[in-house]
Amino acid sequence: MSADMAAFDSVSHLESSGTPGALGGGGSSLSVSSLTAGYDRSPIVHDVSLDVRPGEIVSLVGPNGSGKSTLLKAIVGLVDVMGGRVLLDDADVTGWAPEEIVRAGAGYVPQVDDVFSPLTVRENLEVGGYLLPKGEVAGRIENVLEVFPQLRRMLTRRAAKLSGGERKMLAMGRVLMLQPALVALDEPTANLAPAIAREVLEGHVRHLADIGTSILVVEQRARAVLQISDRTYVLGGGRVVMHGSPDVLASSPEFVESFLGGTRA
């Protein structure tokens, strides 16, 4: 396992992210080093290091209970950091309150409770802009509607009435209100039909990256998320056990058996 891990690391570090200047040292949207985090002083995530460069889609896969959600929450300040560092655009945000981390440029879309069901689509976007000066909210909503034009005809609809895919698009639009440099998404396709899941990943998430947003996405659908990922980290027992480009991972028998094979969902 550790030999594999070293191989994945060395291979992946040779690869360009496709983002000009991204490899020139620094310039990471997100840089996590030796992060240990958990609940009530008992660590769940151990010594995790990862980075997301500007405009990259980096995915995080791993079995249930491996600490993926805990890691995302620790990055955005919702779970206690017990060791290590979190840098956002080179600002050290380790231990900052969630709202301060939002201000520093990280948006977070949780797996559930990602929108306010009783509120309309427009009201959800307004809530997403809560840190903006009042006079800027309407203009930002227009910007978000340019990114996700499908939301425009739903503006007066309650979020509770949206389909699963529409709801996830709204959740992404909501965090986009603050123009985050990084968006962390926790299982955006959970409970969606396969065709809708593909649309969320290959349409909405891909589109966010194309407009320059860095993406860290947790997914159960390893095969689908590999299609859109620049790099992927595999978490096991709260630790990074593999890391590499989709091609490299897809050529690992261990990865294929664990995440792409028919034996395991």
Ligand SMILES: Nc1ncnc2c1ncn2[C@@H]1O[C@H](COP(=O)(O)OP(=O)(O)O)[C@@H](O)[C@H]1O
């Ligand atoms: N609020 C919490 N308090 C204590 N333990 C938790 C809490 N949330 C998750 N855990 C534990 O942390 C471990 C990792 O959970 P999680 O990060 O949700 O994994 P994943 O997202 O990979 O399925 C599990 O053992 C889970 O029981």
Ligand SMILES: [Mg+2]
């Ligand atoms: Mg989870």
